[in-house]
Amino acid sequence: MxxxxxxxxxxxxxxxxxxxxxxxxxxxxxxxxxxxxxxxxxxxxxxxxxxxxxxxxxxxxxxxxxxxxxxxxxxxxxYDAQGIRRQTGELTIKVNDMDEELNRLTGLHSPQKNEDQSVKLRERLGHMPExxxxxxxxxxxxxxxxxxxxxx
Known part of the structure; x- marks a missing residue:
């Protein structure tokens, strides 16, 4: 072993x-x-x-x-876990926020799900230094x- x-x-x-x-x-x-x-x-x-x-x-x-x-x-x-992957996670949060804001501004936000609406991206990818x-x-x-x- x-x-x-x-x-x-x-x-x-x-x-x-x-x-x-x-x-x-x-x-x-x-x-x-x-x-x-x-x-x-x-x-x-x-x-x-x-x-x-x-x-x-x-x-x-x-x-x-x-x-x-x-x-x-x-x-x-x-280094990758707290650097590159963390930055990717931060960017993903912003992309998800932009998608929600775009839906709100265009009036697409409704209680029922739109089939064309994209799925939220995973935001937890990397690590904080601690x-x-x-x-x-x-x-x-x-x-x-x-x-x-x-x-x-």
Missing amino acids: NRPMMTALTTIGIAQSLKIPIHKAKTGKWDTGLLFETGGMPSSHSAGVTALATFIALERGLPSIDFALATVFGLIVM EVLGGALLGFVTGTLGYLLTGK
């Missing part, structure tokens, strides 16, 4: 699961759909890649090529625990 990969995948599952109670604490509402959504606290992308890099650092050492690859890959994923950091901290903890549980 590939223990580093299992640790990373388990960490992603834990991060996704944590989004539900964190959302409940913030909003007072349960939303189990968050289990399959991107975005939110903590970043499962950051958690997974950090868990992998942490496990590899502990198993192979900081000077290893494996750790270097996992770290560079992880940094790219985290969500990426939260995921990275979770990944560090689970990567360390995963390594320690191997009994080496």
Whole structure:
């Protein structure tokens, strides 16, 4: 069994699961759909890649090529999660708002749905920096625990 990969995948599952109670604490509402959504606290992308890099650092050492690859890959994923994907989410919010405003201005807004009306785009795509950091901290903890549980 590939223990580093299992640790990373388990960490992603834990991060996704944590989004539900964190959302409940913030909003007072349960939303189990968050289990399959991107975005939110903590970043499962950051958690997974950090868990992998942490496990590899502990198993192979900081000077290893494996750790270097996992770290560079992880940094790219985290940058993308809070940078490019977040900006895409922000742009999507504006597009959805423009669609609603256009419907309001043209008088198309009515209680019944128009078949030609577009479906709202998903707005939760990326992460705030604190969500990426939260995921990275979770990944560090689970990567360390995963390594320690191997009994080496």
